[in-house]
Amino acid sequence: MDALDPWRLAELYGVRVVALGALPLDHSIREHFRSVRPQVFSGALLPHRNGAFIVENDAHPLARRRSTMGHEMAHVVGEHKFGTSLVNERGCRTADKVQEDEAAEISGELLIPFEAAKRLARQKATDTEVALRFGVSLELARWRMNATGARLIARRANSYRRASGN
Structure with a gap:
């Protein structure tokens, strides 16, 4: 009956979490996703060497961040496969619908x-x-x-x- 701490779960799995606000990005890019259009980016699980890390939009409210972290960790728990690119050649976001649906269900159970x-x-x-x-x-x-x-x-x-x- 206790709430899961998804950041602790990430730590247990060895998944580093990086706040969008801490990334060394041009100020205008960072502010676009944090202030101008924060709804377009919540978080992403990204491959790194033999593991992965999560970038989370730390400008979002805590409840939204918990949901994002739960979803991204659901991909880890579900051992989902992912490519090295978040977008296709036209610049559109890529996602495997089956894996995304499964991650939604797993994250619901986690949270x-x-x-x-x-x-x-x-x-x-x-x-x-x-x-x-x-x-x-x-x-x-x-x-x-x-x-x-x-x-x-x-x-x-x-x-x-x-x-x-x-």
């Missing part, structure tokens, strides 16, 4: 585990309470509580208890 979602649903926790407990956005908490079926499971268990007199 709000199924068993925790069920327990909180039984306790009638609101999406806001779930978000606060796990340090994630309201949207992520809502998605996870719905995607796991936790509230449906809790409702059915409660109906069964009432019907059986327990």
Whole structure:
């Protein structure tokens, strides 16, 4: 029932995390992604020698950063393969849809585990309470509580208890 620290998970896996603000980039480039259009870049897992590192947009709110880190670490945990380029020859971002979908599911489990979602649903926790407990956005908490079926499971268990007199 404790929130996962995705930075600690990265440390355990030997994945270095670098803040976008700490990269030696031209000021205008860094500010583009931090202030002008921060929504276009949250983070990326990049290959480096025989390992990888994560660049995270440290200008984002903590809940967003936790989600980004959870997603990038899901690629590591899922042992996903990736190339050395984030863009194709036309400059468009490349991503393997299967791996991205899998990373979304794994990160959901990392950030709000199924068993925790069920327990909180039984306790009638609101999406806001779930978000606060796990340090994630309201949207992520809502998605996870719905995607796991936790509230449906809790409702059915409660109906069964009432019907059986327990």
